[in-house]
Amino acid sequence: YAVMCGIMAEYDTVQNKIKNGYIFKDHLDKAIELKPQDPLSYYLLGRWCYAVAQLSWIERKVAATLFGEPPSATVEDALKNFLKVEEIHPAYSKLNYVFLAKCYKALGQTEKAMKMCVAASSMNTVSKEVDAASSKAIFTQINKTH
Numbered sequence: 001y002a003v004m005c006g007i008m009a010e011y012d013t014v015q016n017k018i019k020n021g022y023i024f025k026d027h028l029d030k031a032i033e034l035k036p037q038d039p040l041s042y043y044l045l046g047r048w049c050y051a052v053a054q055l056s057w058i059e060r061k062v063a064a065t066l067f068g069e070p071p072s073a074t075v076e077d078a079l080k081n082f083l084k085v086e087e088i089h090p091a092y093s094k095l096n097y098v099f100l101a102k103c104y105k106a107l108g109q110t111e112k113a114m115k116m117c118v119a120a121s122s123m124n125t126v127s128k129e130v131d132a133a134s135s136k137a138i139f140t141q142i143n144k145t146h
Contacts, residue, residue, distance in 0.1 A: 001027050003044070018063045021071055024048060039089040043096055046081030049073035050099060053106075079103040094120045 001023075008020055025048055031041045052073035055063070063070035082100045085092050097120035104113035 014059055014062050015066060018059070018066065018071070021048065021052070022067065025071065037088055039085045039092045039096075042081045042084040042088065043092065043099075046078045046085065046096075046099060049078035049081060050075065050103065053078060075103050075106045079107070091119075091123065094123050097123070 008016075012020065025045075028041055028045045028048065031038065032045065035041065050073075052071045053075045055070070060070040078099065082096055082103060085096050086100075097116045101113040101116035101120070104110070104116060
């Protein structure tokens with residue numbers, strides 16, 4: 001259910017995105033409580049924390065107006081969850097490395113960010129087409145500004 005809320009949020013209004021974000025977070029907390037060694041739950045929680053940390057001023061104001069208090073998370077919270085993924089399941093996914101790199105970059109830790117980019121780039125992929133596209137996507141994701 002949390003995954004579906006996350007997918008829906010990508011294509012929804014700011015109001016519904018924030019509303020579904022609260023639902024998403026509640027279901028992730030339950031999933032982690034039920035299965036604390038599942039790396040996917042921590043990865044998704046890291047993505048949630050990262051997205052919340054990147055909310056614009058207007059998105060925070062909308063959340064405060066509609067729900068009383070905007071969701072709260074920092075890049076450090078996101079980093080902690082992505083590192084937990086690596087602790088549970090080393091080399092879990094390219095995207096986990098991408099988000100580790102984004103967190104390190106946001107925190108001014110360029111060397112660590114580059115190491116994560118290299119780690120992501122060195123992971124095996126399904127095909128050469130996917131490999132070329134994913135390498136480009138990794139560096140595009142890292143260089144995006146929010």
